[in-house]
Amino acid sequence: MIWSVIAVLALGSMGILALSLRAKTELNNQADSSPAIFADQLAELDRDVARGVVSATDADAARIEIKKNILRQAQKDQSGPLVSTRGSRIALWIAITFVPVAAVGYYSQFGNPALSRVAVAEQRQAREENARIVALTxxxxxxxETDAEGGPSDGWMLLGQTYMRLGRFGDAAAAFQIVSKREEATxxxxxxxxxxxxxxxxxxxxxxxxxxxNEAAAxxxxxxAVTYYRALALQQAGRSAAAHDLVMARLDAADGxxxxxxxxxxxANRIGDGIGRDPISLARFAPMLAGRGPSAEDVTAAQEMSQEDRAAxxxxxxxxxxxxxxxxxxxxxxxxxLGRAYSVLGNAEGAKDAYKNAAALSADLPQTDPRKAIAAQALESLSQ
Known part of the structure; x- marks a missing residue:
């Protein structure tokens, strides 16, 4: 279908340009005729404009040429009419022939109408989904805002979290600020x-x-999060060693x-890399994960790899x-x-399957076991 449309448009444009060129050439070649012929030319030009064969712009230019020829004839100027050179006519014919052919050739080589339709559909769907989320937000x-009691805190927190996902951080901060002023703020x-x-x-x-x-810490x-952001503040203040010590102390204090x-x-590894400290692994602070993830040596080796080798x-x-x-x-x-690893790699299906297995294994664990909540929360997050 697309090729039929391209062919029709190409032939149509070539035909219109050719008719225009032919009409102007004939007018110029008749420049040494009598005034009566010039009058006929003007009349014919008006009919061409009415039929849409010649554009108004081209018609105006042609009328000027015809009137110039009438004046020259009246003055018996035998120098001949002002006409387009043969080279110009050849160049124009080449242009009106070559441009459509080149365009078709380029599209056949690089174009993909099916892919374009899919991309447009996906973009439209994404825009519609984003518009729906924005409208609901x-x-x-x-x-x-219209709630007589100021709106529930859970509602404001949900609004703030939605703004964060939309990248509207200022609006998110404003929503969280409202809850932070309330007595129940955690x-x-x-x-x-x-x-x-x-x-x-x-x-x-x-x-x-x-x-x-600081309010969170109080x-x-x-x-x-207190450790993370205080370490970030220390690092930005040029106190990277203190920032690294703070993070390490918090990890050492974990009981699981x-x-x-x-x-x-x-x-800790990002900060430590800048000050020459050895990389660490999660297994150092969570013994139950020992032997199940990259060692400190693996982390060091990965840092020295190229981006492609590191990904592999x-x-x-x-x-x-x-x-x-x-x-x-x-x-x-x-x-x-495994669920965390797949999440980091962007493999949502793999992460979901891993967390489903974890949730099944943690079903009989006491509610105080954090692994039970981890699996449940991860599955809930992946299902959104």
């Missing part, structure tokens, strides 16, 4: 406010962000494995873990680690 904001409220304030400033710990994280000193430890281990190395480590779990399907901690 604004509806939620309106309900909260440490988590202030750490989320800190996150929004830092994101709003492109990763910079401002005085407002430091004040928010309510719960063990909140891992928790999801936030992955983030702090990564932060990580994939091999994850695949090795997945293969081992086929032989040891009752390893709860292993399934949790």
């Amino acid at each position: 604004e509806q939620l904001k309106t309900r909260l 440490s988590a409220v202030f750490s989320m406010l800190t996150e929004a304030l830092v994101a709003q400033e492109n990763g910079i710990m401002t005085s407002a962000a430091e004040a928010a994280i 309510r719960d000193p063990s909140n891992p 494995y928790y999801p936030w430890m992955d983030t702090l281990v990564a932060q 190395f990580i994939q091999s480590m994850v695949q090795g873990l997945a293969d081992r779990l086929k032989d040891e399907p009752d390893d709860l901690d292993g399934w949790l680690q």
Whole structure:
């Protein structure tokens, strides 16, 4: 279908240009005729314009030429009419022939109408989904703002989290700020406010962000976000060694494995890399994961690899873990680690399957076991 349309448009454009060229050439070649012929030419030109054969712009130019020829004839100027050179006519014929052919050739080589339709459809679907989320978000904001009691805190927190996902960090901070002023504000409220304030400033710990994280610490000193953002502030203040010590102390104080430890281990390695300290692995702080992930030596080796080699190395480590779990399907901690690895790699289906296995294994565990909540929360997050 697309090729039929291209062919029709190409032939149509060539025909119109050819008629225009032919009409103007004939007018010029008759420049030495009598005034009566010139009058006929003007009349014929008007009819061509009415039929749409010649554009108004071309017609105006042709009328000027005809009138010039009438004046020359009246003055018996035998020098001949002003006409297009043969070379110009040849060049124009080449252009009107070559351009459509070249365009068709280029499209046949590089074009893909089917792919274009798919891309357009996906873009349209993404825009529609984004517009729907934005509309629902604004509806939620309106309900909260018009609530006689100021709107429930859970609603404002949901609004702030939605704004964070939309990249509207200033609006997210404003939503969290409303809850932070209430008596029931928890440490988590202030750490989320800190996150929004830092994101709003492109990763910079401002005085407002430091004040928010201090409030979080006052309510719960063990909140891992307090360690993360205070270490970030120290690092940005040029105190990287102190920042690294702070993170390491928080990891050493952990009494088991928790999801936030992955983030702090990564932060410690980023800071330590800049000050010449040895890399660390999660297994150092969570013994139940020993032997199930990359060692400190593996981390060091990965840092020295190229981007492609590092990606291949990580994939091999994850695949090795997945293969081992086929032989040891009752390893709860292993399934949790595989789920985290797949999440980092963007393999949502793989992560979901891993966390489903972890959830099944943790079903009979007491509610106080953090691994039970980790699996449940991860599955809930992946299902959104």
